[in-house]
Amino acid sequence: MTEPKLTHGEPIDWLQHQWVIAGVVASAARFAPIPFFDDAIRTQCRRFVVSRTLAASDTSLTTASLKPLYGESGGLVARSLRAIAKAPLKLLLFPVRKIALMATSIHGVPMEIMKTVLLGRTLRRQLSSGQIDPGRAEAMRSAFEEAFARMDFHALRAGISDSLRGVRSWKKSAITMARSLSRHSLAPGEAMPADDRIELTASRVQQVLDRPETTKLFAEFDRRFDQAYAGRLATPPR
Secondary structure (H helix, E strand, O other), X not given: OOOOOOOOOOOOHHHHHHHHHHHHHHHHHHHOOOOOHHHHHHHHHHHHHHXXXXXXXXXXOOOHHHHHHOOOOOOHHHHHHHHHHHHHHHHHHHHHHHHHHHHOHHHXXXXXXXXXXXXXXXXXXXXXXXXXOHHHHHHHHHHHHHHHHOOOOHHHHHHXXXXXXXXXXXXXXXXXXXXXXXXXXXXXXXXXXXXXXXXXXXXHHHHHHOOHHHHHHHHHXXXXXXXXXXXXXXXXXX
């Protein structure tokens, strides 16, 4: 398959489809009864979105150079210390947290898919406007989180939920994919593997994303992100 290249303002359906698949897998990880699994898979899927978007563009940037977009900030030692400090509490609260994740899945699943897709969309937009300074990745992530938190995704969330209900056993397939992803990391530029059920799920979600009202909603997200990002770049670091 010949993969499309990024061009200014041109939608890339195949790339968006990959983002959707990644979002579906990330959202389903919450249903696996394994401590830390959902966090690890979410990071893996967001890393894939960054990697795949970079691979589809004419850029020399590496995935690792944009780590703040998909992983924790700070150096390896700092991240390791934070993980060690949090591990006992996470294990202790795992049963409660898992019940909460299951109970809020009707809200959390579509939101995770949207967030994954918007991460890819935002990175693509930044790449289409010029080379990204890796030193600004932290500011990008912060602006992204602010813009996402300020949006009203109620209608889109309902639309995605309806599309998921139309596919039988999509969770089982997505969890299987998530487990495979946890054992074998994808190579840079490699496509996200998906069976027929996940492909159908992603296609149904993509139909919702292609609606005119979704396009308008995402344009508003872009505006808010640009505003938040410009504000962070204009503020001198402390």
